[in-house]
Amino acid sequence: MIKEHVVQIIVDYHEAPSGLIDELSEYEYETKTYHLTTNVETTRLEIGDIICSDRVGIERKSVDDFINTIINHERDLAGQMADMTRAYKSPQVILEGETVFGIRGVHPEALRALKAMITVNFGIPIIPTMSVEETAAQVVTIARREQFRDKRKISIPHTKRSTMTMPQMQRYVVSSIGGGVGGTKAERLLKHFRSVRKVMNASIDELCGVEGIQKTTAEKIHKVIRSEYKA
Template sequence: MIVFTNFRDSAEVVTNALKDVDNVSAIRFVGQASKYKDKGLTQKEQAEIIGKFRAGEYNTLVATSVAEEGLDIPSTDLVLFYEPIPSEIRTIQRKGRTGRKRAGRIVVLIARGSRDEASYWISARKESKMLKTMSAMRKSESVSHAPGWKQKQVQAQEQNQKQLGEFSGEGLVVYADYREARSGVSDALEAMGVSVVMQRLEIGDYVPSDRVGIERKTTADFLTSLIDRRRELFGQIADLARTFERPLLIIEGHDLYGQRQIHPNAVRGALATIAIDFGVPIIMSGDDNETAAMIAAIARREQQDNKREVALHGTRSAMMLPEQQEYVVSAISNIGHVVARNLLKHFGTVAAVMSASREELMTVELVGPKTADRIREVASGEYKG
């Protein structure tokens, strides 16, 4: 039996769990690349494991994508997907590991109500479409053509068609925060051949190199963070900018200016603050597949073109005094990050801001009558909690 998992961590968990099962002798089979706290297998070690599996010393191979192609083990009569994958090619490759000499079985485990269901049906739909396309191609081959037509067609296709290796993410590694497991980005990265290592990341959601840290926000998350100050958007961005040489924010989704009844100027102001004040570039993405493609492109540029390593570093920092002062002032409704900074630069202290008169407050740039009245109400109003 071969058990396929999408992640090395999952392969380790499954292998350890099978140790307690009677009549099961399981071995973990992963790629050669060494990752954080996880040393890969050498080519010699891989060959030894396959040899022992063929000989029956191990009857269960718990493998990642490295076993999807190139293995010829006729005795394998069961392939189990620990979780489905949204790729018809990889699904077919996995299925092809069984049924070589006798009938084999395919079992796919799906967690009800989870992304597993979507991944399974996406793969099934793509596989069905591919089979229909292949059937149509076979029918077209029966049509007669003029002499030499077929040869010229094949030559043209070979000249224009990219090889599979040009699209492969072989050897690429991306660290992802474990809370991103449900986003679909990690599945899409794995489908592109990128090895995803799930970790608890203190800062950022994805780390494709030692200098690049990526924070991912859906449009809904981004807009919610502008309303709910507990989300600490600017605190996250500040940590990202301090920790990584090349910080990046990816905002995923559509209709950034048409949700949550937030004025477009407030959204533009937040984007300007992130890009100008914090120096963090912003990339817009249509969906999780587009996000994954962008992260894979960055990983390829960093790891293959620039020969940079993937390294985790940095912890979430406590806010510095200026940030705490800005946070206190900006906690008042209708006061954003920029206005809070203007007030503190003008008056010097939080206490001076709170004790300033309405007229004094209105001398500050971007502070109008309503904002000044709100500050005075908060600073001098009686507490009735």
């Protein structure tokens, strides 16, 4: 006998223009053992765009969103990621689109630095998808795994958005790089380079030009930012 699996998903109503809510609502498939459908609740989420369980929250970023973050709102992303780690035990980022490289003249190193901040500084995995249809399929897979395999409930976290000031968020990001960078050195790096992105893009020699940053520390910072994430 085929079992009915109804996957519960909570989505922020701001996702409606992207088509994601429609894709999730219409998602359905059948295997030899079960028939899967979805029950999608739309609401205003304080943190994140999609909730799959009491521990999994997802921030969805289109390629354009990601590029705009670098060009116009780089600093906002650090606050979003900090909020995600506070609100969800297993936060995720879905990056939707064919490629982020070679678009609108943004240097590839800036894109890699931003990805490094998300994965290394905050420990949040980035799941790439090619389209809104693939995003919906990935979300349903995560939600089904959480709710039917791991028997997790679904709930909206009570965590509120961070009230950290912009300088506090910037210091938090830089001080989390590792390699011996604490609050004092993070402050010096930011005063010298004037932005998180410029710290991330700095060469070893440029890092060594900052008071208190020795070559060994600079090499560690450089390695952490540019190393591929391997969980």
